[in-house]
Amino acid sequence: MLNLSPSVLADLSPAEWTAIWLSLRIAVVATLISLPFGIFTAYALARWHFPGKTLVNGIVHLPLVLPPVVTGFMLLIMLGRRGVFGPFLASIGIVLSFRWTGAAVACAVMGFPLMVRAMRLSFEAIDRRLELASGTLGASRLWTFFLVTLPLALPGIIVGAILAFAKALGEFGATITFVSNIPGETQTISAAIYTFTQVPGGDEGALRLTVVAIIIALVALIASEIIQWQAEKRLASIE
Amino acid sequence: MIEVNVKLKVGTFSLEVAFANGAGVTALFGQSGSGKSLTLNLIAGLMRPDEGYVRVGGKTLVDTEKRIFLPTHRRRIGLVFQDSNLFPHMSVKQNLLYGRWFAPRREREIDFDAVVETLGIGKLLGRPPARLSGGERQRVAIGRALLSCPKLLLFDEPLAALDMRRKLEIMPLIERVRDEFKVPIVYVSHAVEEVVRLAACVVMIDAGRVKAIGDPAEVFGTMESQTSEARFDRSSVLTGVVRGESPLVGLTELEHPSGTVWLAGPAGPVGSTARIVVKATDVVLSLSQPRDISARSVLSGAVEEIQFDGPLATVEIALDGDGRLFATATKGAIDQLELAPGARVFALFKTTALDERNVAMAPQAAS
Structure with missing residues (x-):
């Protein structure tokens, strides 16, 4: 019989703990590196008019509609050791293929459209006259961005980051295609569960990690609710 | 500058x-x-x-x-x-x-x-x-x-x-x-x-x-500026001296060379100069000094110009002494009174149409 008691956590093997920590590390790094790019892209799409805007929008959303395996394979072609940019990256000391850093890049790319969508909406919802007011008070555009626009968009930015984090935790297809499934290097919770299901008698291990995945997801959701609730409370004044 | x-x-x-x-x-x-x-x-x-x-x-x-x-x-x-x-x-x-x-x-x-x-x-x-x-x-x-x-x-x-x-x-x-x-x-x-x-x-x-x-x-004292305004926005500016508050609660007497204006509200300290805004639609015209009528503010002057606009007309009155007052009236009323440039008229308005909202202290008096 399967063991469903909470004591499953106590039975986690060192290899399983490694997969858990690796998953968290990859998800956190993926979210952090995509954050500045996500904010910039969301702001540009919400505010600027430039030629090729539709194309940029399409490219940003591509990972959302493509099969993840295709995205992973494209990353391999572009950033792999023998890929288009691989040799250049290697020459400046960045190797992504079959490394956990590559997994973070794959997760960042997959979560990017979700992140940009949420942030773009919150930038679009900001009253432009507040930015005009900031300008008349002597603030340059850059100051206005950091003192007015960014704080007002904060709830949306948090939502975007949480979505990207959640996506990164669950990412499987693109990651396994780009960086494979190497225990201790690129084997995340998802990949470890997959591995367990491929071996006879692996169900118990898969279940242990499933419980862990559920706990992480719940904690992240509750944390995001609290952060967002507080940010919105501060901004409750927008009428 | x-x-x-x-x-x-x-x-x-x-x-x-x-x-x-x-x-x-x-x-x-x-x-x-x-x-x-x-x-x-x-x-x-x-x-x-x-x-x-x-x-x-x-x-x-x-x-x-x-x-x-x-x-x-x-x-x-x-x-x-x-x-x-x-x-x-x-x-x-x-x-x-x-x-x-x-x-x-x-x-x-x-x-x-x-x-x-x-x-x-x-x-x-x-x-x-x-x-x-x-x-x-x-x-x-x-x-x-x-x-x-x-x-x-x-x-x-x-x-x-x-x-x-x-x-x-x-x-x-x-x-x-x-x-x-x-x-x-x-x-x-x-x-x-x-x-x-x-x-x-x-x-x-x-x-x-x-x-x-x-x-x-x-x-606001030119016919041209008046007629470029919507009818209900046409207003004249009168400058007068605050004579004192009547013992009757809150009424202020404002002295103008052509007559007296009463306001239902304060207009500043006694002796100071006050500007008031009078809407053209609040002004009634009469050929003789009116007697049995409730309107308390009566100013005398001469018609300067009449400009027709459909069934209505805007009448410009040069008040005796100083200032200009604009009144809107119907074409029928103008014809009946035989108003024409040069005619002597009395302009009346109700005290209740004027209160502190219509008052503007002259800027020099305020500083």
Whole structure:
């Protein structure tokens, strides 16, 4: 019989703990590196008019509609050791293929459209006259961005980051295609569960990690609710 | 000193506005769509003129010929919007100090405590803008603009979103700002009472062109400026001396060379000069000195000009002594009284049509 008691956590093997920590590390790094790019892209799409805007929008959303395996394979072609940019990256000391850093890049790319969508909406919802007011008070555009626009968009930015984090935790297809499934290097919770299901008698291990995945997801959701609730409370004044 | 001379085409609308004024309040007056807000945007740098210049205190903000265009944040101009546009994520105090932080240290001449005291917002400092009333918000917005230590304050219909009580509450504050902090002000409005009360110089704008320019009595004292206004906005400005309050509660007697005007409300200290605004639709004309009638204010004068407009007519009366009064009447009434230029008339209006809303202290008397 399967063991469903909470004591499953106590039975986690060192290899399983490694997969858990690796998953968290990859998800956190993926979210952090995509954050500045996500904010910039969301702001540009919400505010600027430039030629090729539709194309940029399409490219940003591509990972959302493509099969993840295709995205992973494209990353391999572009950033792999023998890929288009691989040799250049290697020459400046960045190797992504079959490394956990590559997994973070794959997760960042997959979560990017979700992140940009949420942030773009919150930038679009900001009253432009507040930015005009900031300008008349002597603030340059850059100051206005950091003192007015960014704080007002904060709830949306948090939502975007949480979505990207959640996506990164669950990412499987693109990651396994780009960086494979190497225990201790690129084997995340998802990949470890997959591995367990491929071996006879692996169900118990898969279940242990499933419980862990559920706990992480719940904690992240509750944390995001609290952060967002507080940010919105501060901004409750927008009428 | 502010000098503006700008041209701009937006779609089919063409704006061509030029004026200059020294200290005090310059009012840009006109109906909505006349181009007054567009002019304000050009001064603030929110838009670029096709041609022309804007100079404030000798400093050029924009000059198309010299290819100068200072962006808004380098113009040192405080703008008070119709809806106050306070930063919702900051407290009142943070809002007030926002612009100050960007002003050069040497030029932070306006004292924080003095502004807070003048505007009566000391108790609001810790609150978020969400917990302010409309009137309080506008006070804070005025303080915020003032504390950026601007070379020029712009008001864009700052009272339009407020009810009458709040307007009466904020107006004296704008007067105090004008008199205590000595910052030149450009005030955009379509309300005659506000303009007459606050401004030393009125620039009347109609369909993108300057229709008249000068002190309020002068500008509102021409037939041309009257007829460019919507019927219910046509108003005259009368200047008189406050004679005293009647023992009857709250009534004020105002002396004018052509007669006496009664107001249902205070108009300032006895002996001071007061300007009042009289709507053309509130004025009744009579050929003889009326007796058995409830209207108490009677002024005498001679008809100067009559301009017909469909079934209605606007009558310009040169009051005895000084000043001009405009009255609207039907064409039928004009014919029946056989009114024509030169005819002696008495102009009557009800005391109940006039109260402190219609009063404007002469700017020199206020300072």
